[in-house]
Amino acid sequence: MKILVTGAAGFIGSHLCHQLLARGERVTGIDNLNDYYDVTLKQSRLARLQAREGFTFVHGDIADRVAMPALFEKGKFDCVVNLAAQAGVRYSLVNPHAYVDANITGFLNVLEGVRHHGAHLVYASSSSVYGGNTRLPFRETDSVGHPVSLYAASKRANELMAHSYSHLFGVKCTGLRFFTVYGPWGRPDMALFLFTKGILAGEPINVFNEGRMVRDFTYVDDIVEGVVRVIDHPASADPAFDLEAPSEATSWAPWRVFNIGNNQRVELLRYIRAIEKALGREARLNLMPMQAGDVEATEADTAALSAAVGFKPATPVEEGIRRFVDWYCDYYQVSP
Secondary structure, eight states: OOOETTTSHHHHHHHHHHHHTTTTTEEEEEEEOSSSHHHHHHHHHHHHHHSSEEEEEEEEEETOOOHHHHHHHOOOOSEEEOOOOOOGGGGGGTTTHHHHIIIIIIIHHHHHHHHOOOOOOEEEEEEGGGGOOOOSSSTTSSSOOOOOOHHHHHHHHHHHHHHHHHHHEEEEEEEEEEEOOOOTTTOSSSSSHHHHHHHHTTTEEEGGGGGGEEOOOHHHHHHHHHHHHHTOOOOOOOOOOTTTTTOOOOOOSSSSEEEEEEEEOEHHHHHHHHHHHHTTOOOOOEEEOOOOOOOOOOOOOHHHHHHSSOOOOOOOOOHHHHHHHHHHHHHHTTOO
């Protein structure tokens, strides 16, 4: 297939491109290489991809209304995987316009591209869409009408925008609600990266909600495998969809949403202990209150994904953290 991956120099995007190339797909990656975090890390990911046969890189922005139609016209893609987005819950409190530009305007340009050129769409949503829900595990059929951050609202907007295009134009759209992705080549603004860096430096690490956080940490290879499986199973209409009792997860249109998570609740303090074990060092904890826009707990019900594509993430947190620490020490040339 000819596949376009947006956000190709990003954490998940770069891993996905490698997996697609390994199975013989022709991959075009687009990324604007913005400075939300260390551009050098993005360039390092990109350099590894550009060394591989079958990969083409486009330095561009999905919010560009002129460049995107030209890219679709030239590319003739069979599938588009939209991973480009302004990430981060806390940053949305500081720079909200970045989320509208990338997550709304950019996503609209992607939808217009697949509409006019016949590709099917797989796109990243987020566990953050569950907002104030407290009943665990989160199911795709749960209400998602109460976001607690602009980031979450933008991801829910993506799901709704995709549904309208699926209904109006028959675009096959599958949204994937990622749950706290971690692993090698990860983002420097995420907890695992910050904790590892702080512990190695002998500095206190900030632990919010005084450590009483629970997350469904999902290893990046599991996320990528789920995305690839979904690429191979384009969305279709649900023949059992009931207009009088509508499901939040399916539609009369070729539109679906799935959770991709490890289906396990992991306390943040257990996560930190695993980092300590991998590094052979003890962390100094700076216990802090809850941050605005955050939630106390997440956990994914992955039964729908498993039934649809035959895959369920299962990498243990301790194993995933060990692999990250090995990568971190090698990449930054530091010793545990």
